[in-house]
Each structure stands twice: as C-alpha cells, then as structure tokens.
Amino acid sequence: MRLRQVVLLNLAASNGRRQMHPADTASRVYLDNNATTRTDPAVVAAMLPFFTEHYGNPSSPHGFGSEVAAAVALARRQVRALLGAASEQEIIFSGSGTESDSTAILSALEAQPGRDEVVTTAVEHPAVLALCQHLTKARGTVVHVVPVDERGTLDIDAYRRALGPRTAVASVMWANNETGTIFPVAELAALARAAGALFHTDAVQAAGKVDIDVQAAGIDMLSLSGHKLHAPKGIGALYVRRGVRLTPLLRGGGQERGRRAGTENVPGIVGLGRAAELAAAHLPDTATRLCALRDRLERGVLAAIGDVLVTGDPHARLPNTSNLAFAHADSDGIVTLLDRAGVACSHGSACKSGMPGPSHVLRAMRVPFEAAHGAVRFSLSRETTEADIDRALAVLPGIILRLRARPGAPAARSLQHA
Ligand code: PLP
Numbered sequence: 001m002r003l004r005q006v007v008l009l010n011l012a013a014s015n016g017r018r019q020m021h022p023a024d025t026a027s028r029v030y031l032d033n034n035a036t037t038r039t040d041p042a043v044v045a046a047m048l049p050f051f052t053e054h055y056g057n058p059s060s061p062h063g064f065g066s067e068v069a070a071a072v073a074l075a076r077r078q079v080r081a082l083l084g085a086a087s088e089q090e091i092i093f094s095g096s097g098t099e100s101d102s103t104a105i106l107s108a109l110e111a112q113p114g115r116d117e118v119v120t121t122a123v124e125h126p127a128v129l130a131l132c133q134h135l136t137k138a139r140g141t142v143v144h145v146v147p148v149d150e151r152g153t154l155d156i157d158a159y160r161r162a163l164g165p166r167t168a169v170a171s172v173m174w175a176n177n178e179t180g181t182i183f184p185v186a187e188l189a190a191l192a193r194a195a196g197a198l199f200h201t202d203a204v205q206a207a208g209k210v211d212i213d214v215q216a217a218g219i220d221m222l223s224l225s226g227h228k229l230h231a232p233k234g235i236g237a238l239y240v241r242r243g244v245r246l247t248p249l250l251r252g253g254g255q256e257r258g259r260r261a262g263t264e265n266v267p268g269i270v271g272l273g274r275a276a277e278l279a280a281a282h283l284p285d286t287a288t289r290l291c292a293l294r295d296r297l298e299r300g301v302l303a304a305i306g307d308v309l310v311t312g313d314p315h316a317r318l319p320n321t322s323n324l325a326f327a328h329a330d331s332d333g334i335v336t337l338l339d340r341a342g343v344a345c346s347h348g349s350a351c352k353s354g355m356p357g358p359s360h361v362l363r364a365m366r367v368p369f370e371a372a373h374g375a376v377r378f379s380l381s382r383e384t385t386e387a388d389i390d391r392a393l394a395v396l397p398g399i400i401l402r403l404r405a406r407p408g409a410p411a412a413r414s415l416q417h418a
Contacts, residue, residue, distance in 0.1 A: 115196075118142070171202065222239040
C-alpha cells in the first residue's frame with residue numbers, strides 16, 4: 001500500500017498535476033462514494049480469471065467461448081435478482097450508466113412513431129439532461145423539465161401535466177446523486193403508463209442502496225452503473241421490460257441478442273454480477289448502518305457549526321448521502337482543506353467539478369446562494385466506519401471557521417430558503 005502511494009505521488013509530480021497530500025493512503029478517509037466506490041476485493045477476485053484463464057469470446061462455438069458465456073449468463077442472473085426483474089433476458093450489459101441512459105431515451109423516441117416528446121426533471125444527472133438538451137437543439141425534440149421544491153421533491157402535478165399523447169418516455173431518476181433525494185418512481189411510472197408513455201429511471205445511485213423491484217414499481221427501463229456499487233468502472237446495465245421495443249444504440253455484431261453490439265467486457269460483466277450479488281446480500285444491514293452513520297455526521301455538524309442547511313428530502317433520502325450547505329464558505333475551499341486533512345468528499349457532483357457556481361440541482365431547489373456556494377456532498381458506502389465519520393467531524397468545524405474568517409468571506413446572515 002505504501003509503495004503504491006509513493007508511485008502515485010511520483011506520477012502526480014512528474015505529470016505536473018495536482019500533488020497528492022502526504023497523508024498515508026491507509027489513513028485517509030473516503031467519503032465520496034457517489035462519485036465512485038472502491039472495487040470490492042471479492043469482485044476483483046471473481047474477475048481475475050477472466051483476463052488470463054478464461055479469455056474466450058462468449059460468442060465462440062468452442063469450449064473457450066462457452067465457459068465464458070456461462071459466466072456472463074450467471075452475471076445476468078445476479079443483476080436480474082438485484083432488480084427483481086422477471087427474466088435475465090431483460091438485462092442488457094452496457095459500458096456505463098451514461099450509455100444505458102442514452103440507449104433508453106433514444107430508443108423510446110425511435111421505437112414509438114407519433115410519440116416524440118420527453119418528460120424529465122430539473123435535477124437529473126447530465127447523462128440525461130445533456131442528452132435532452134442535445135435532442136432539443138439538434139432535432140427540435142420537445143423536452144418538458146419538471147421542477148422540484150426546496151427539498152428536492154418533485155412537483156407531481158407539473159409532472160402529470162407534462163405527460164401527454166406525444167410523450168415517448170418519462171425519464172426520472174430513482175435517487176439524486178447530489179442530495180440523495182428519492183423520487184416516488186412507482187407512482188411516476190403509473191402516471192406515465194396511464195398516458196401511454198414508457199417510464200425510464202436512472203437508478204445509478206439507487207441500485208444496491210435501496211430495495212429495487214422493477215416489477216412491483218412498474219418500470220419499463222432502468223439504468224445502473226457498476227462503479228457505484230463496488231464493481232469496476234466502464235460497466236453498466238440497462239433493464240428493459242419484456243415487451244418494450246428496444247432500438248439499439250450500437251449496431252454491429254449480434255451481441256446481447258442484437259441489443260448492444262460490441263464484444264462483451266467479460267471481466268467487467270462478471271464483476272458487476274458479483275457486485276450485484278454482494279449488494280443484495282448486504283443491503284438490509286448496510287442501509288440501517290449507513291443511516292446511523294449519516295445521522296451521526298449530520299448531528300455532529302449541526303451541533304458544532306452554525307448556518308448549515310441539510311439539503312434534500314429528510315423523509316425520502318438515500319441512507320448514504322448527506323449534502324450539507326455551509327453558508328459563508330466556499331465548496332472548493334472546504335473540499336481542498338478537507339482533502340489536506342485526509343478526508344475526501346465532493347462539491348456537488350464529481351462529473352461537474354471544475355465548473356463554477358452552485359450545481360443545477362441546488363439551483364433547481366432554490367437553495368440560497370450563500371449556502372449553495374458552500375455545499376459539500378459526503379457519500380458513504382458499506383466500507384465506511386464510525387471512525388471515518390468522527391475523523392471528518394474532528395476537522396470540519398475548524399475548516400469552516402477558517403474559511404468564514406477569510407478576508408472577503410460574505411458577512412453572516414441567517415439562512416432561509418428563497
Ligand atoms: N446517473 C447518475 C445519477 C449518476 O450519478 C452517474 C454518475 O455519477 C451517471 C448517471 C453516469 O454513470 P457512469 O459514470 O457509469 O456513466
């Protein structure tokens with residue numbers, strides 16, 4: 001571990017990139033699991049033979065191929081079980097959550113003549129919103145963007161009004177990546193169905209963290225991503241309910257029964273399957289434990305620091321996510337100083353870091369600017385310990401105090417939602 005850290009430090013230095021702080025890797029605290037998770041060693045162990053031992057192409061008509069095809073089939077069953085899907089044939093492996101989102105939305109538009117509109121929300125991940133913006137610009141697609149309130153709760157009446165005879169698909173995330181707010185997807189899916197539209201949900205942040213039963217919830221299509229649930233990066237899946245027509249995004253060979261061309265990323269698929277199995281097994285215990293850890297973090301912060309908003313819906317939130325908006329401090333400063341103190345977290349969404357100003361999610365929630373400007377996301381995983389939380393709590397008050405005391409820091413005013 002120490003040796004690897006030295007190599008990483010040297011690499012960072014030789015590339016002229018941001019240097020890692022000198023804290024020992026093992027003693028650092030990782031609270032950025034919504035950005036990505038550590039690949040579980042059991043997942044890595046399941047994958048390894050598929051690089052050097054079982055390296056056949058699953059489409060090949062010989063033993064090398066069939067042993068690998070069997071592993072892919074097992075992974076499909078494992079993902080099916082996590083989602084409560086009726087059949088493993090409803091699971092299509094993809095390269096990422098982003099690819100699954102694109103496939104679902106583009107397919108819905110293409111496969112249903114006469115239905116050419118999309119309904120989505122103001123707080124979706126860019127994997128959905130940027131695609132919708134592109135569709136509007138490039139094809140003139142009408143996209144209805146449903147607002148949320150200051151808790152991040154969806155305006156259901158506006159959603160109902162946005163659905164109509166031209167809606168091809170309603171795409172609404174299961175849980176928000178920044179605040180953890182959970183949407184009532186079963187209710188939303190039923191409304192979409194009543195309007196004759198398909199319902200797609202981006203469950204990238206929900207899968208493995210909350211119970212998912214696609215049949216009970218009436219979901220037509222669901223996206224998930226391996227690296228958010230302790231599988232590697234670059235592997236995802238799309239659930240497509242039997243009977244829903246799918247137009248593939250990628251065409252070529254007949255892989256994935258013609259629904260996603262390209263030779264399968266077998267180690268990634270095997271890893272995703274094992275990770276899905278582990279997530280399902282850990283889910284009940286982990287959810288309870290993470291709620292307790294998240295609440296410990298929030299209680300500790302609120303007791304030690306004034307002018308903090310806990311953003312997101314307090315009644316419907318992922319157990320692992322805490323988005324705290326510190327007034328009169330800036331997220332960049334907080335994240336940087338926490339990193340120096342050995343605690344990794346994120347400002348807003350990692351996919352957008354580097355972009356100035358509060359995230360589109362916090363703006364949609366009308367979080368007051370002086371607080372949104374200092375919003376930080378802490379996201380836990382089943383590997384997070386009480387000691388990790390206490391470490392963050394030990395350094396955070398000093399950091400906020402220091403930032404608020406900086407010359408030019410905005411004067412303190414009491415916080416209220418706009
Ligand atoms: N959707 C949500 C809600 C996410 O949080 C992310 C990643 O952060 C994605 C989609 C994109 O997934 P991937 O990184 O696998 O493309």
